[in-house]
Amino acid sequence: MDQLDQRLQTSETDVNSKTEVQKPELITPTKQAFSIYNVELGETRSEIEKRIGSPIRSTPNEYGLMWNAYHDNYQNFIMISYNVNDEVVGLYTPHDLISSTHGIERGSVKASVIEKLGVPLNKIRKGMTYYQFEKDRDYDVFLVDNSYVTVFYDQHQQDTVTSIQIVSEEVEKSKKEFYTASSDTLKEGFEYQLFDLTNATRVNHELPILSWDDHVKETARKHSLDMAQNNYFSHTNLEGQSPFDRMLEDDILFTVAGENLAYGQFSSIFAHEGLMNSLGHRENILQPDFRNLGVGVAFNTKSQPYYTQKFYSN
Numbered sequence: 001m002d003q004l005d006q007r008l009q010t011s012e013t014d015v016n017s018k019t020e021v022q023k024p025e026l027i028t029p030t031k032q033a034f035s036i037y038n039v040e041l042g043e044t045r046s047e048i049e050k051r052i053g054s055p056i057r058s059t060p061n062e063y064g065l066m067w068n069a070y071h072d073n074y075q076n077f078i079m080i081s082y083n084v085n086d087e088v089v090g091l092y093t094p095h096d097l098i099s100s101t102h103g104i105e106r107g108s109v110k111a112s113v114i115e116k117l118g119v120p121l122n123k124i125r126k127g128m129t130y131y132q133f134e135k136d137r138d139y140d141v142f143l144v145d146n147s148y149v150t151v152f153y154d155q156h157q158q159d160t161v162t163s164i165q166i167v168s169e170e171v172e173k174s175k176k177e178f179y180t181a182s183s184d185t186l187k188e189g190f191e192y193q194l195f196d197l198t199n200a201t202r203v204n205h206e207l208p209i210l211s212w213d214d215h216v217k218e219t220a221r222k223h224s225l226d227m228a229q230n231n232y233f234s235h236t237n238l239e240g241q242s243p244f245d246r247m248l249e250d251d252i253l254f255t256v257a258g259e260n261l262a263y264g265q266f267s268s269i270f271a272h273e274g275l276m277n278s279l280g281h282r283e284n285i286l287q288p289d290f291r292n293l294g295v296g297v298a299f300n301t302k303s304q305p306y307y308t309q310k311f312y313s314n
Contacts (some may be wrong), residue, residue, distance in 0.1 A: 003053070010193055010195070013015065014018075014035055014186070014256040018170065021073070021075040021076055022060065023076065023096065023097075024037060024038065024076065024097070024261065025160070026038060026097065026098075026099040028099055028100075028101060028102060029099060029100070032106075032144075032145045032147070033100055033101050033102060033145050033149075034091075034098065034099070034100050034101075034142050034144070034149060034164065034166055035065075035071075035097055035099045035100075035149075036078055036092070036093045036097050036099075036100075036166070037078045037090045037093065037097040038051075038099065038100065039051065039078070039080065039088060039091060039164060039227065040088070041087075041088050041090075041091070041144075041147055042087055042088060043087070043088045044057070044086055044087055044088075045082050045086040045087075045088075046086070047207075048080065048088070051140050052070050052078075052159065053070065054070075054072055055069055055070050055219040056066035057069045057192060057196065058190035058193065059188065059192045059193055060183075060185045060186050060188075060189035061081060061186075061189060061193070061267065062175065062180040062186070062266055062267045063081065063085070063090065063167070063171050063172075063174070063175055063180075063192075063282075064174075064175075064180070065081045065082070065089070065171070065282060066081060067080070067081055067189070067193060067194075068080050068081070068082070068091070069196050069199045071196075071200065073209065074196070074199045074201075074202070074203045074209050075095075075203055076095060076097065077093060077094065077095050077196070077200035077203070078093045078095070078097060078162055079091070079092040079193075079196075080134070080142075081167075081171075083171070083206075084207055087143070087161070088167040089167065089170070089171045090165070090166065090167045090168070090171060091164075091166040091167075092163065092164070092165040092166070092167070093126070093163060093164065094162060094163035094197065094204065095163075095199055095201050095203075095204065096208070097198065098161070098164050102116040102117065103116070104116060104117075104151075104161065106161050106162065106164075107160050107161060107222070107281070108160065108161045109126055109158065109159060109160055110140070110160070110161075111139065113151055113161060114140065116146060117140075117142045117143035117201050119139055119151070120140035120142055121133070121140075121141045121142065121143060123147075124172075125178040126175065126176055126177055126178050127177065127242070129182060131178045135227075138152060138153050138155055138273060138274065138277040139141065139151060139152045139153065139273065140153075142173075143169065143257075145154060146168065146169045147166050147167060147168050147169055148167045148168075148169060148172045149164065149165070149166050150162065150164065150166075150167075151164055152167040152192065153277075153279045154166075154276070154277070155278070156277065156282065162276070163189070163269075163273065164271070165269060178266055178268070179266050179302065179303040179304055179305075180187050180303060182299030182305075183302045187270075187297045187299065187305075188296065188297075190267070190271075190295075190297045190305060190307070191217065191265075191268075191295040191296065191297050192295075193268035193269070194201070194271060194272055194295045194297075194307060194309065195197055195210075195212055195266070195293055195295050196227065196269040197268060197269065197272040198210065198285055198293060198309070199257070199284060200223045200283050201286075202285070202286065205286050207286060207288055208288070209292060210292060210293040210311070211291060211292050211293070211295060212292075213292040213294040213310075213312075214292070215250070215252060215294070215295065216247065216292065216293075216310040216312060217295060217296055217310070218236050218250065218294070218296070218308055219246055219247055219250045219252065219264065219294065219295030219296070220294050220295055220296025220308040220309065220310045221294065221296030221297070221298065222296070223237065223243075223246060223306070223308045224248070224296045224297055224298035224306040224307065224308045225298035225306075226238070227306045228260075228261070228298040228299060228300040228304075228306045228307075229298075229299070231254075233261065233306075234261075235259055235261065235309040237268045240288075241257060242259055243257070243258075243259035243310070247310070247312070249305075252260060252314075253314050254312040254313060254314050256289045256312060256313045257288075257310070257311060257312035257313075258284040258287060258290065258310075258312070259309065260275055260281045260284050260307075260308070260309040261306070261307065261308055262274060262275055262281075262306075262307040262308075263304065263305070263306050263307070265305070265307070266305070271305075271307050277308075284311055287311065289301075289313055290311040290312065290313055291309065291312075291313040291314075292312050292313065292314075293309060293311050294309075294310045295307065295308070295309050295310075296308045296310070
């Protein structure tokens with residue numbers, strides 16, 4: 001079961017400003033029900049990068065492929081995954097870049113999504129096993145045009161669409177287990193993805209973006225690994241240390257700090273969406289005083305990831 005936990009300690013600092021980037025004109029998709037940033041599954045990498053440029057970051061994902069993140073200082077944020085032929089097989093955005101032949105967009109209400117797309121799936125098959133989706137989930141999964149469309153809802157904004165992920169049916173079915181086998185490269189991929197998603201969400205809320213911090217990342221990694229190896233889930237470790245004790249032990253000085261934890265989500269996208277739908281975690285992600293963030297991931301023996309986010313300013 002997905003689990004989340006958070007801890008916050010605050011003070012006051014100034015909020016930085018940002019330069020606005022123009023939103024692209026969105027057009028109705030012609031080949032499929034959905035497009036993101038006017039990109040549809042099946043398009044080629046060369047076609048896309050002529051329009052939007054090169055990716056800012058490329059990191060391994062749970063499908064054995066790469067999420068390529070495109071954005072302008074975290075505005076117009078989109079992640080695209082390509083197959084070996086450089087064809088689009090995966091898309092994700094938390095921004096207002098969604099276009100659909102059904103009229104579904106960011107901000108659409110959940111009831112309208114279900115009315116237009118039909119009854120969502122309640123389970124998914126991996127290998128010979130069916131995995132049941134939780135009844136109180138904050139997303140719905142639909143099989144549309146030979147792709148799995150996951151629509152995420154913001155439960156703090158009347159269950160309106162907040163983001164969308166589209167993965168080709170072929171790629172989804174090639175993932176034989178619910179949890180992808182752990183590796184150092186996947187760990188690092190999940191860390192950077194959760195960092196980027198946090199900043200893309202902060203931009204949505206007109207907050208300053210956070211700087212990646214390698215030092216506090218190591219503190220976060222150690223806590224995730226400790227929880228994974230010792231089978232517990234808590235801000236307080238088995239030695240009784242708080243998140244702030246562990247930061248000070250690692251010579252990280254702060255005037256404001258916070259920690260988010262997540263466990264059981266099979267990707268950083270699902271972890272981030274779950275954190276945003278938990279009020280305490282949401283407050284940390286949207287805390288205007290924070291300036292730095294490090295993310296640490298570790299896997300237990302079942303390849304289930306533990307996520308630790310460490311936010312702070314000094």
